[in-house]
Amino acid sequence: MAASRVRIQEADFDAGAELAALQGTRTDIGALASFVGCVRGHTPEDDISALTLEHYPGMTERAIESMIVEAEARFGVQAALVIHRVGRLQPGERIVLVAVAASHRRAAFQGCEFLMDYLKTHAPFWKKESTPQGERWVDARVADDEALRRWGLASANAPGGVPASANASGEVPTPDAAADAP
Amino acid sequence: MKLTLKYFASLRESLGAGGPLEWSPEAAPTAAALRAWLRTQSPAHAQALAPGRAVRVAVDQALADESMTLRDGAEVAFFPPVTGG
Numbered sequence: 240m241a242a243s244r245v246r247i248q249e250a251d252f253d254a255g256a257e258l259a260a261l262q263g264t265r266t267d268i269g270a271l272a273s274f275v276g277c278v279r280g281h282t283p284e285d286d287i288s289a290l291t292l293e294h295y296p297g298m299t300e301r302a303i304e305s306m307i308v309e310a311e312a313r314f315g316v317q318a319a320l321v322i323h324r325v326g327r328l329q330p331g332e333r334i335v336l337v338a339v340a341a342s343h344r345r346a347a348f349q350g351c352e353f354l355m356d357y358l359k360t361h362a363p364f365w366k367k368e369s370t371p372q373g374e375r376w377v378d379a380r381v382a383d384d385e386a387l388r389r390w391g392l393a394s395a396n397a398p399g400g401v402p403a404s405a406n407a408s409g410e411v412p413t414p415d416a417a418a419d420a421p
Numbered sequence: 422m423k424l425t426l427k428y429f430a431s432l433r434e435s436l437g438a439g440g441p442l443e444w445s446p447e448a449a450p451t452a453a454a455l456r457a458w459l460r461t462q463s464p465a466h467a468q469a470l471a472p473g474r475a476v477r478v479a480v481d482q483a484l485a486d487e488s489m490t491l492r493d494g495a496e497v498a499f500f501p502p503v504t505g506g
Contacts, residue, residue, distance in 0.1 A: 276506055294505070295427070295479070295500070298479055298483070298498070301482055334506070358506050359504075359506040360503065361484060362505045362506075363429065363498075365430035365500070365505070376501065378502075379475075379503065379504050383506075396477070396502045398502060
């Protein structure tokens with residue numbers, strides 16, 4: 240089971256079918272919670288014609304697997320599934336599914352939100368937007384680090400979020416302009 | 422020491438995907454020391470791995486602090502902050 244509960248794939252997924260499979264024939268599952276992330280066609284600045292997702296094969300699966308183990312320990316999550324798509328996606332397409340099964344709703348809701356917050360800041364995926372001005376890599380958001388911190392976990396993914404401690408290289412929180420040039 | 426170097430996203434576009442690397446560190450073989458040495462390899466490396474740039478590091482496929490000491494044979498990846506989900 241451990242090998243199949245984290246899937247990185249180009250293909251779309253059927254959230255309903257995956258939820259049914261997650262529950263299976265078990266009768267100890269009282270709650271199924273899921274989150275589906277989709278490609279937005281607009282940012283405040285631009286129209287987005289496509290989103291291209293890159294990942295670090297091997298590390299991605301290991302990182303998400305360890306997040307699921309943590310969710311099981313923290314919330315009593317009974318089963319979980321994460322599907323994350325990679326490659327080129329169009330606006331409206333599904334990107335990610337997090338599905339969580341537990342005895343009661345609180346564990347299911349919390350486990351699902353925890354996994355998404357963790358994934359946003361610790362799973363090695365990168366998004367590139369195609370806009371009328373060209374392509375650009377998406378910037379990490381400090382708000383995502385703050386979301387994980389609500390669970391008592393430190394996160395210093397986005398630049399400018401946490402000073403000093405995570406910056407052994409002497410990094411300063413300046414805009415990463417050169418990296419975002421088309 | 423022998424390492425496997427990997428770059429992703431904007432760093433991959435600037436520096437390529439990486440590959441096997443033979444590195445002879447002059448001091449403690451930390452990820453920070455490796456990043457500093459890589460900066461000396463080309464103008465593109467100097468820019469992409471500049472001290473002010475937001476670069477994250479993973480050692481053996483786990484996020485790591487740059488102060489981590491590298492072992493011989495380690496896989497070391499440099500990449501920008503992650504943006505999945």
